[in-house]
Amino acid sequence: MRGSFGALQCGVFAGEQNEVSVTRQKDETSVVLPLPVEAGTHLVLALSLPPSRVIDEVDIVLLRTLASYIGLALSNVQLYAQERSRRSRAESLERVVRMLRDTQTIEEVLLVFAATVSHEVKMTCAAYELDRTQAVRRAFRPVEGVRAGFPERIDVAPLLPLLDREDITASPAIPAGVRDALFGSADGIIISLRIDGVLWGLLVFAAPVTTDWNEPERRLYFQTVASHLELAIAGARGFERIQQLARALSESNEFKDDLLAMLAHDFKGPLTVILGYCELLLENPPEQVRDELETVYSQTQRLVRLSEDAVALAQTQAAGFALDRATLDLRDVLSESVKAHNRGHSRISLAVPDAPVPVNLDSARFNHVMDNLLMNALKYSDAPIAVRLTATGSAATIEVADRGIGIPESEITSVFARFGRASNARRKGIAGSGVGLYVSRKIVEVHGGSIAVQSREAQGSTFTVTLPLTRVHQA
Ligand code: ADP
Numbered sequence: 001m002r003g004s005f006g007a008l009q010c011g012v013f014a015g016e017q018n019e020v021s022v023t024r025q026k027d028e029t030s031v032v033l034p035l036p037v038e039a040g041t042h043l044v045l046a047l048s049l050p051p052s053r054v055i056d057e058v059d060i061v062l063l064r065t066l067a068s069y070i071g072l073a074l075s076n077v078q079l080y081a082q083e084r085s086r087r088s089r090a091e092s093l094e095r096v097v098r099m100l101r102d103t104q105t106i107e108e109v110l111l112v113f114a115a116t117v118s119h120e121v122k123m124t125c126a127a128y129e130l131d132r133t134q135a136v137r138r139a140f141r142p143v144e145g146v147r148a149g150f151p152e153r154i155d156v157a158p159l160l161p162l163l164d165r166e167d168i169t170a171s172p173a174i175p176a177g178v179r180d181a182l183f184g185s186a187d188g189i190i191i192s193l194r195i196d197g198v199l200w201g202l203l204v205f206a207a208p209v210t211t212d213w214n215e216p217e218r219r220l221y222f223q224t225v226a227s228h229l230e231l232a233i234a235g236a237r238g239f240e241r242i243q244q245l246a247r248a249l250s251e252s253n254e255f256k257d258d259l260l261a262m263l264a265h266d267f268k269g270p271l272t273v274i275l276g277y278c279e280l281l282l283e284n285p286p287e288q289v290r291d292e293l294e295t296v297y298s299q300t301q302r303l304v305r306l307s308e309d310a311v312a313l314a315q316t317q318a319a320g321f322a323l324d325r326a327t328l329d330l331r332d333v334l335s336e337s338v339k340a341h342n343r344g345h346s347r348i349s350l351a352v353p354d355a356p357v358p359v360n361l362d363s364a365r366f367n368h369v370m371d372n373l374l375m376n377a378l379k380y381s382d383a384p385i386a387v388r389l390t391a392t393g394s395a396a397t398i399e400v401a402d403r404g405i406g407i408p409e410s411e412i413t414s415v416f417a418r419f420g421r422a423s424n425a426r427r428k429g430i431a432g433s434g435v436g437l438y439v440s441r442k443i444v445e446v447h448g449g450s451i452a453v454q455s456r457e458a459q460g461s462t463f464t465v466t467l468p469l470t471r472v473h474q475a
Pocket of ligand 1: 372376377380381402404405406407415416420421422423425426431432433434435436437438460461
């Protein structure tokens, strides 16, 4: 341009001018004309020409045309830069949101947020929670070169009316006391954080004084990150409340289980003493109280049974329900158990294979299962009961078959549920708690086995327990 116009100098300057001006001086002629660029940007093109150079109408038209080309090129560059910055803001926002997605507690949300955002925008960042008129710092992330105060606690009373009105408050509008305490010599902004419409806290950013806070894109960026943070805090608050509830619930459950185990355990001692005295008296009972004595004896037996079930129930519910196992011959375990339940009668028959049936058992717990099945068979039937042990492949199977009241078909699965009792047993007034089979199933399952029943009402039931066999090395 300098060459084609024979100019001494040519340049682009910031300045506002609507028309072309030509000024003639002794040693030069200067021409200044506006450059048509984006609204809000004011640039002029200035040429300094030798005084001999005459500027005519044709020159002016030419200069205007050239200026409009330069203006167009500059506008393009500006647009491109804006687009690039818009895209980089969008990507930065995406990174912040992605980081927030994996946070759960409020503490975590705020720390991750402060770290990510301060890294993204290269600004010192802090999050404060409001405690009436005080703001308490919950997260803080400084960036190098910004000397911001960001105290741990700050009185924000003078700021509150402003926060109520505005989402974002920039440095000049922030009351001097708060501004100095927060930002010192740096420039800064405060963004209000609202959860469920109520002011929850502040987000504070400090940056070098040169930062242009009024840039609409930046404003939009901060407004958007703040609303993502608000969402994340609201989510974390919900999560923390659910955790508190779950904790309270599990504590009350543990308390209930402990109480049950304690009561059941403490009941069993005195009940066993009563049983002992009853047995003693029943050896030679005075005739006039014989029936009453037998009732006391059988009812006490029932209570002992109940307390044993309660202890077993509490144990199966406790965390880390573990077994104390040893390899035993299941034939011996069953024969002991049947013998104990045949006392005073011999309704129960036992059939076992000739070869040993080795299983890895917690014998105390497994006896509880057999006691349960045999006592139920005795209780819910009057006819003989057949216990059969078989071993096939890798499993041992115990069947306890009775010809008693049976279980209605639709209620078969519910008898294994906690407190599950069949309607016919209730109707007939046969005492029971509905805990025995539930506990038995738990015990069999932790042994790696299973328990099932086949039953027909008024015909009888067959309970089947399957347990894994243990391989025994032959000497
Ligand atoms: P309880 O016998 O104390 O009620 P269980 O958990 O041992 O509790 O048994 C649950 C229910 O299953 C019983 O109430 C009864 O309805 C049914 N049941 C268990 N064993 C038999 C059986 N041998 N014959 C018929 N019904 C049975």
